[in-house]
Amino acid sequence: MSMSKWFKHLQGFGVKTIPWHGIKPDGSCTCSIRGCVNVGDHPLSGFSLGMFDEGKWPYASIAIDACEGVAVLEVTKDGRDGWSELKERHGIKKTWVAKGSNGSWLVFFKRPTDLLSVRPWGNGMSIRRDPILAPPSLLPDGKRLQWIVAPWECKLGSIPGSLLVIVTNQARQPMGDQSATQEYIKFVYWAQEGKHDSAKGRMDCVLKKTINFNKDNCPSISEGDLYNLVEETIQGILDSNLPPVPQQAIEAASLFGGEIADHLTYREAGK
């Protein structure tokens, strides 16, 4: 596939591709600056894809930039052990991974609504804020960068909630501001009664709905805090031995235009 097709092909997966200086057949950088210190690895401005067709910049390379739907985690060689550990601990699912320059790995995730923390995820691991050289760009040693798991091989993975809590860096809101959200969580939790095979399935559903609910709230709660709030609220319900639907939840349900069935009372009545 030609380089110009790669730009469009990757865009088709929601990845933001941008032109990058590449390497000419004689091994020099397309910027033609004598003594360029980042041969084939720096931004190329004033470029449009049409220029490929016109035969201009035939050796341009490709970089991937963070965009609304996609976050790119760079794992350097030093970060590989830490990455394996994170993967194991948080059950990170299969997602797109590319080889980057200098032996790094580029791991792609669905970008959460919150901006991810600027602090690294661990030694040698950080979310990219700037564009980064991507496959199939040419390296100075003549090899091309390659996908390890390409976008056409699996769906773009998400960052597990348990990890988001750690890597999002939003100031916590006072609990008082969270009461409406908490009522909503209780409402959704009870509304899911009997609809899931596992407690985890029920919680995931509550979390998903709460994230949507939270998007309309102003100011909204960070996704990490939201995860905690859902967990705490559900734990609170479980600790009180699953009491019948609380009056507040019924009131909350009416507030959000929903109805709520008191399954426990039904169950008892059926005995």
Ligand SMILES: [Zn+2]
């Ligand atoms: Zn250059």
